[in-house]
Amino acid sequence: xxxxxxxxxxxxxxxxxxxxxxxxxxxxxxxxxxxxxxxxxxxxxxxxxxxxxxxxxxxxxxxxxxxxxxxxxxxxxxxxxxxxxxxxxxxxxxxxxxxxxxxxxxxxxxxxxxxxxxxxxxxxxxxxxxxxxxxxxxxxxxxxxxxxxxxxxxxxx
Amino acid sequence: xxxxxxxxxxxxxxxxxxxxxxxxxxxxxxxxxxxxxxxxxxxxxxxxxxxxxxxxxxxxxxxxxxxxxxxxxxxxxxxxxxxxxxxxxxxxxxxxxxxxxxxxxxxxxxxxxxxxxxxxxxxxxxxxxxxxxxxxxxxxxxxxxxxxxxxxxxxxxxxxx
Amino acid sequence: xxxxxxxxxxxxxxxxxxxxxxxxxxxxxxxxxxxxxxxxxxxxxxxxxxxxxxxxxxxxxxxxxxxxxxxxxxxxxxxxxxxxxxxxxxxxxxxxxxxxxxxxxxxxxxxxxxxxxxxxxxxxxxxxxxxxxxxxxxxxxxxxxxxxxxxxxxxxxxxxxxxxxxxxxxxxxxxxxxxxxxxxxxxxxxxxxxxxxxxxxxxxxxxxxxxxxxxxxxxxxxxxxxxxxxxxxxxxxxxxxxxxxxxxxxxxxxxxxxxxxxxxxxxxxxxxxxxxxxxxxxxxxxxxxxxxxxxxxxxxxxxxxxxxxxxxxxxxxxxxxxxxxxxxxxxxxxxxxxxxxxxxxxxxxxxxxxxxxxxxxxxxxxxxxxxxxxxxxxxxxxxxxxxxxxxxxxxxxxxxxxxxxxxxxxxxxxxxxxxxxxxxxxxxxxxxxxxxxxxxx
Numbered sequence: 057x058x059x060x061x062x063x064x065x066x067x068x069x070x071x072x073x074x075x076x077x078x079x080x081x082x083x084x085x086x087x088x089x090x091x092x093x094x095x096x097x098x099x100x101x102x103x104x105x106x107x108x109x110x111x112x113x114x115x116x117x118x119x120x121x122x123x124x125x126x127x128x129x130x131x132x133x134x135x136x137x138x139x140x141x142x143x144x145x146x147x148x149x150x151x152x153x154x155x156x157x158x159x160x161x162x163x164x165x166x167x168x169x170x171x172x173x174x175x176x177x178x179x180x181x182x183x184x185x186x187x188x189x190x191x192x193x194x195x196x197x198x199x200x201x202x203x204x205x206x207x208x209x210x211x212x213x
Numbered sequence: 214x215x216x217x218x219x220x221x222x223x224x225x226x227x228x229x230x231x232x233x234x235x236x237x238x239x240x241x242x243x244x245x246x247x248x249x250x251x252x253x254x255x256x257x258x259x260x261x262x263x264x265x266x267x268x269x270x271x272x273x274x275x276x277x278x279x280x281x282x283x284x285x286x287x288x289x290x291x292x293x294x295x296x297x298x299x300x301x302x303x304x305x306x307x308x309x310x311x312x313x314x315x316x317x318x319x320x321x322x323x324x325x326x327x328x329x330x331x332x333x334x335x336x337x338x339x340x341x342x343x344x345x346x347x348x349x350x351x352x353x354x355x356x357x358x359x360x361x362x363x364x365x366x367x368x369x370x371x372x373x374x
Numbered sequence: 375x376x377x378x379x380x381x382x383x384x385x386x387x388x389x390x391x392x393x394x395x396x397x398x399x400x401x402x403x404x405x406x407x408x409x410x411x412x413x414x415x416x417x418x419x420x421x422x423x424x425x426x427x428x429x430x431x432x433x434x435x436x437x438x439x440x441x442x443x444x445x446x447x448x449x450x451x452x453x454x455x456x457x458x459x460x461x462x463x464x465x466x467x468x469x470x471x472x473x474x475x476x477x478x479x480x481x482x483x484x485x486x487x488x489x490x491x492x493x494x495x496x497x498x499x500x501x502x503x504x505x506x507x508x509x510x511x512x513x514x515x516x517x518x519x520x521x522x523x524x525x526x527x528x529x530x531x532x533x534x535x536x537x538x539x540x541x542x543x544x545x546x547x548x549x550x551x552x553x554x555x556x557x558x559x560x561x562x563x564x565x566x567x568x569x570x571x572x573x574x575x576x577x578x579x580x581x582x583x584x585x586x587x588x589x590x591x592x593x594x595x596x597x598x599x600x601x602x603x604x605x606x607x608x609x610x611x612x613x614x615x616x617x618x619x620x621x622x623x624x625x626x627x628x629x630x631x632x633x634x635x636x637x638x639x640x641x642x643x644x645x646x647x648x649x650x651x652x653x654x655x656x657x658x659x660x661x662x663x664x665x666x667x668x669x670x671x672x673x674x675x676x677x678x679x680x681x682x683x684x685x686x687x688x689x690x691x692x693x694x695x696x697x698x699x700x701x702x703x704x705x706x707x708x709x710x711x712x713x714x715x716x717x718x719x720x721x722x723x724x725x726x727x728x729x730x731x732x733x734x735x736x737x738x739x740x741x742x743x744x745x746x747x748x749x750x751x752x753x754x755x756x757x758x759x760x761x762x763x764x765x766x767x768x769x770x771x772x773x774x775x776x777x778x779x780x781x782x783x784x785x786x787x788x789x790x791x792x793x794x795x796x797x798x799x800x801x802x803x804x805x806x807x808x809x810x811x812x813x814x815x
Contacts, residue, residue, distance in 0.1 A: 083395055085402050085424055086811060087449035090493065090530060094519075097512040112397045129347040130402060130423045132368050133394050159442065162361050162427035163354055164346075171370040183530055238465060238748050265592050269749075269777040273764055285762065287749060287777070291592065291606065294613050298749065319595040322785040330429075340378055345422035345814060348375040355430055 070205045074118070074144070075197040076106035081117035083137065086124030088151035091183040100186035105193050114140040119196070125153035126166045138173045144206055146196060149175045150189065152182040219262065219295055227253070242298040247284075247310050250301060254316055257288060257297070264288040264297060267313065270323040272331045276357040281305045282331060286313075303333065312338040330355035379418040383408045387415055394423045398501050398800050401810030403784070405799070412795045417788045424810040432774040437463060437741045438537070438715075438734075440771075445531040447776060448812045451490035451755040453482045453522075456535040461616060462750040462761040463537045466743045469713060474705045475539035476618045480655045482522065482534065483617075483752075484648040488559060489518050490755030490807070491599075491641040498638065498804030499570065502579055507566055514562040517555040524551055525697070537741065538714045539707035542697030546663045552656065556649055563645060570638075580634035584790040584802040587632060595782035598757025600806060603640045604632035610753040617752075622654045637805040673722065680723035689719045713741055740769045756780050756807050778812040 082092060095102050102108065111117050114137045126134055138147070149169055152158035155178050157167035169175060176199060179192040220234040220241045230253070233244040245253060257264040268287040275281055280302035288297045303310060312335035313320040324335045325344040332353040335341060343350070347367060352359050383389055388409045394402040402423035408416040428447065432440045444459045445452040457479055464470065471479070492515045500508035519529040524545045526534040534541050570576045586596070591604040601608060609626045611619045627643035629636030671679070676689045691699060698706075700717040707714045715734060720727025733739045743765045751760035757779025764773040783806050791799050 086426075087446055087530065089401065090449060093493075093496075093512060094516065097516075098509050099513065099516050124401075125424060125426055127423060127425055128364065128366055129345075129425065130394060131366065133402075133423070135368055137395055159446075160426045160431065162431050163359070163363055163365070164425050164427040166366070166370075171372060172368065185529070237746055240747075240749055267595055268758070269760060269762065269775070271762060271775045273773045285747075287760075287762070291608055296749070317595065318590075318593050318789075319782045319785050322781065343422075345425040347422070354427065359430075361427075361430060361434055 067205050068201070071201040071203070074205070075200040078107045078119045078146075078197075079109045079111045079117050080107055080119040080121055080148075081111060081114050081137070081141070082121050082123060083134065084123045085126065085130065086151075086153065088123045088153075088183040091186060091189065092121070092123050092150070095186040095189045100190060102190060102193060105190065105197070107193055114138075115142065117141055118144060119146045119148060121148045121150055122154050122169055123150045125151075125158065125160065126169055126172070127164050128166060129164075131166050131172055134169065135172055146176045146200065147173055148177050148179065148192060148196060150179045150184060150192070152180060154178075155180060158182060219297055222262075223253075226256075240298055241296070242300060244300045244302075247301045247303065250286075250299070250313075251311050253299065254288075254313060258316060260292075262290060262295075263292045264290045264295075266291060267317040267320055267323075268296070270313070270320060270327065272327045272333060272355075274331065274355065274357045278302075279304065282308065282333060284310060284327075284333070308332060309334045309336055311336055314338055329353070332356070377406060377418055377420075379406050379408055379416055382416065384415075386410070392799075398803065400497060400803070400808050403808065403810070403813070405787075407796070409796070412797075414791050414794055414796065414799070417791050419784065419788055421784070422814055424814040426811075426815065428776070428815040429774055432771055434770065436737070436769045437743075437771060440774075441533045441536070442531065445533055446811055447778070447815065448490070448754060448756070448759070448780075448809045449530065450493045450809060451486035452531055453486040453535060454490075454752060454754045455759060456533065457483055457617070458750070458752040458754070458759045458761050460535050460537050461752060462748060462763055463741070463743070465750050466746070466748045466763065466765065467537070467713060467741070469538060469708050469710055471539040471708055472705060473618070474543075474659060475707065477655045477659045478540050478544060478706070479535055479617055480619065480622065481544075481652055481659065482526075482540075484651050484655075485518050485522055485555075487755050488645050488648050489515050489522075491645050492518075492562075494755070494804070494807035495566075495638065495641055498801060499566075499576075501800045501804055502576070504570065504576070507569055510562050510565060514555075514559050517551075517558045521548065521551050521555045524548060527694070536707070536714070538710065541706075542695075543702050543706050544659060544661050545697065546661050548661055552652075556652065559645065559649055563642060567642065577635065579797075580638060580801050580805075582631070583634050583794060583798045584805075585631055585633045586786070586790065590786070590789075591632065594786045596757065596786070597779050597782070598754065599640045599644060600637055600783050601757065602626060603629035603636035605629060610751055610758050614751075616750075618655075621658075622651050624648075624651050634801045634805045676719075677722055685719075685723050689723070691718055738769060742767060742769050751777065754779060756783065756809065756812070759812075776812070776815055778815065780806070780808050780813045784808050784813055 154169045157165050177192050177196045181188050220243055224231050224234050230249040231243050231245055235242045266289040268289045271285050273283045282303045284301045286299040324338055327333050328341055329343040329345050350365055390407050392405040394404045404420040406418045407414055444455045447455045492511045496508045496511035523529045526532040586604050588604045588606050591601050605628055607626055607628055624647045627640050629640050671687055671689045676685050679685050700719045703717055716727055716730040721731040745767045747764040749762045751758045760777030762775040763771050766772040
């Protein structure tokens, strides 16, 4: 069916465009931030993956990288920032503390940010090496390419 | 002539107020009552001792003792390179002590932290509110009877733990 | 909840929030400002967004188990926090590490300190707009982290310094990498001095901004580079020397004014002094390549052979345990059996070794210091890192308190930015080197 072929190709092209031009918002709190800095700088650059523009306004971002421990006090802040982002948006949970609370199982730490916001790619490590971080970005790009792209004129069933 | 230890000098000058002195592992410690804290600190800040820096201020919870909380102050003198520890016991029913904010400015935040974590009231503190925990948190986390894993989330969690 | 600044603000001024998630906030801290145009009339800080319950968690872990938690306090110089904790425990237990281990500790500590200053200045300069300096600093930091990784196994959170010594000896091929790191650090310092020292923009932004007088600094309990920038000469390494710092020669740079430029300059000069210390300590720790031995047992064969009689020959350990073989133990760890992890060759091939291993790790056994309390401090990247440990004779600490240097320095921020402009907050805050892990614990 030609209609099906066109929408598939359009899906592919839009996915290709989206995955190679990610504007990310680094929500940095703790130690993993140091590995984020290493990944962003000259040696293990992630600009070559298209992810280079660091925007500090969530309204202009499509990817939020949650880097570091999220405490109970910080949880409403994270939710507010996630809500301020426009669709389509993706979430990268970096570091053991964002996956499950990490080594901190106590009164002050949220045991995994998927208690607060939906997560697309989980990056394990304490802190994850820059190579792991880059691998996660590549996996996220595969996910973006293969997902059903949402665009305005598509009829919602 | 060997330099006299600060604890011995203090014991000679204030024999009744200083309950006990010790120098375990090289750390010179004096144990006093809470009413004497302000006078002792004012005396120590002046020359020749000049303990001008308040290094640390914390609290320990001895839950099985009658006088449950022990305030620990660490003072430091840049001139003579001496450290001094002051310990004061407080009971749970009367958990108040004088604030040291008029003397040292970092006592402001240190005392807020102790209030947040243990619940000790500092009289004369200009702004005694919680420092680390959020508004709406009930209880004082570092006390021994607060369970380690008792979480009080502000926003509802999406899944059960 | 109404904050103090909301109650005290006048009707004409504007209240604005530099919220917890902000590019210049080095982690998460919230500054509420009362502004008149761009001038800051009043400020209030809210901290605690990274409070991870370190002190309470440590009361539920054994002394050996809580070592990884100390790494994550000041996460830009983790080896120094390790060292502080371990030296406090050694003071309490009354043991001392062998001399070679102490020199290795000094080298690792100084490498950590250089990486701390590099990160602090990288962030400070980047936020003022000098992006090139940021890339140069981080590149030099990568070289240093390569050296640390070769010996300890991890780039950042290493848990390398153990009670009684260090975990493993220096890697036999450390010399070329360490030489490269020292050279690249020196080249970087030369470049950044050239880029920033006489740069008109940098001078305008940092000279005479947020001046801290020596009396104010001492009254606030400042220690470390911020105190030395105000002119007070106090360094824990010189005042209460620990761990062979009295055998190396170095100077303490001081500042004149106490403004942001002095804080930047003191850190740059301290890095040069740290490089001097590393070069001196390096001569005392000669590394030799491992001798190739003819008969080396594989682990499975060794366990089988030990059932008949005790195995004397060398056993080939897994690559994870490189540098901690049994014959290296006397050089890097103290002799007391109760305080160190027994060598793996003994654990797997003899009953006594196995029993020692269990007795170290079992709950209720292991390191049990005598009752009492102790305070010890080391010189961290931001100042005096002190640990106050209360022990009740069991295998877990009764109370562990960290004296974080950033806490006292950031407490002064409200007073430091009053009267300046919003743009001055950025280099001021960067120059203080606030680390969230240490501030909020």
